[in-house]
Structure formats: C-alpha cells, structure tokens
Amino acid sequence: MKRRVVQSISFFLHNGYLGFPFTKNLYTGPLKGLCAPGLNCYSCPASLFSCPLGVLQNLLSASRVLNWQVLLGPFLYVLGFFLIFGLTLGRFICGWVCPFGLFQDLIYKIPFFKIRLSLPKRSQKYLKHLMLIGLVFFIPLFLGDEIGYGILGFCKYLCPAGTLEAGYLNIIISSELWDYIGKLFYLKSAILLVFVFFVVIDYRFFCKNVCPLGLIYGLFNKVSFLRLNVNLNRCTHCKACEKICPVGLNPLEEINSVECIRCLNCVKICPHKAIYLEKGIYQNAISSSCSK
Known part of the structure; x- marks a missing residue:
C-alpha cells in the first residue's frame, strides 16, 4: 500500500501539467529543462519534465551536427543526473518512482492467466544491453535524418511509454493530428499492444527484459546508497x-x-x-x- 501511494504521487509529479486540455499544447516552462527519473515521455501533454533517455538521445543526435563545446554542459548535466540518481537510489526508481512501472503494476492486476516469461538470464541481459547500446546510443550517433541530426532510435521505434502518453493523448486532445498518422504510428501501437499483453500475464515484463533506463539504474544497484x-x-x-x-x-x-x-x-x-x-x-x- 505504501509503495502504491509513493508511485501515485510520483506519477502526478511527473505529469502535473493540468492545463493541456485547454491549451492543447505541451508544457514548455522552466521545469521542462530538467529530467525526471522515471520513464515518462517529454511529449506527453501533461508532462512537466524531460525523459533522461530522450535527452541523452537528443544530445547524441545533435553531436552529429553541433560543436561538442556547445553540448558539453548538457552532457555533463545528463551524466551527473544518472550518477546522482544511480548512486543514491539505484533501481529503487523502477520499483517506487517510475510512472511506466506503475502502469505495468496496474495492468498486471487485470484478471487473466499469469506466467513468468522471463528470458534466460543470458538472453535477458543481452537484449537489454542491445536496447541500450543499439537504440539509445548507436542509432542517434550513426543514423541521420534528412537534415543531418541523428534518429532517436528508442523514442521513435520502440518506447511504449511514448506511444501511450504522447501518441494517444495528443491525438485525443488535437483531432487534427489524425491526418498525420502513418505506418510508424501503427507499428508502435502494435508494439505497445504486444507489451501490454505480456505485462498482463507476466509481472513487469518490459522492466525485466527490455527497459534500457532500468538497466542504467540497475548497474548501480550494488553500490548505491540505498x-x-x-x-x-x-x-x-x-x-x-x-x-x-x-x-x-x-x-x-x-x-x-x-x-x-x-x-x-x-x-x-x-x-x-x-x-x-x-x-x-x-x-x-x-x-x-x-x-x-
């Protein structure tokens, strides 16, 4: 019960902008320049903060076209962010703070058959590392768009939190966005549905097998303050x-x-x-x- 209360408070701290139904725009105030620790999409209309994975990908993407001197400050901020939260809390963030973690906990309560589907330890380890190295680092650094910036691999192709929070919520409040929906949106919707299905039958399937943010925090588990x-x-x-x-x-x-x-x-x-x-x-x- 205590954990659920903390998760709920964290969810509303991550997504505390209540003006979006009226403005139909994203919050762009000073808090948006800061990262929140959980997996929570920057483009969610209710989001007050940035996603650390999104910021990291954007910086790597921008490094293809901008001078490193311009990006040094933001890179040091992101590095400091992960060090501070990793060394103090480790993956406590996943269990108690992450909004998408709360979503998975609630989805798992749906009455349905339950089974543990965790991949073999070695495959599980390699898959999460592949998500982190491939989608978060490699694609933004080495695959560019038409103007030269790198592609945000995890955000664009996989992140179920982004599809749920930004994709669907934005088209609900701005119906004109329906005209811009393409194949990629349907692909990400299918990926989201697959994750939802597996989360219903297997507790925290996404956290255990896929989440690169959880992997980053998990690397600090043995040495964190808590x-x-x-x-x-x-x-x-x-x-x-x-x-x-x-x-x-x-x-x-x-x-x-x-x-x-x-x-x-x-x-x-x-x-x-x-x-x-x-x-x-x-x-x-x-x-x-x-x-x-």
Missing part, C-alpha cells in the same frame, strides 16, 4: 523471499542484482528480518558478520 543486505545468521532458508520476488530472483544469491527493482517485497515477507534495507556507503552485500 540497497539491500542479508544477515545469514538470521536466515532459515525458507525461500519465502524467492517465492515472492516479482522478477524471479533468489535474494540470497542475487542480492542487489541488476534485475532487482527494489520493491522490498522480500524485506516485508521475511519472517526473521534477515533481509533489510541498508543506507550508507558501499559494503559487502552479505552482512560482514555472516559467512556462507
């Missing part, structure tokens, strides 16, 4: 934590894994409080007073 720890002296190996983990991890062996979204279900379920939330500089992920 992380999990295990006291093996208290653990009875009842496997309650493994059974409740929504992303299929074994917390005892994969504590602070890149895949862990920090939902804290394992902390709540553990009858002996062997798993706990730790705050501070990096230490061994398994309590130093314990040994296997």
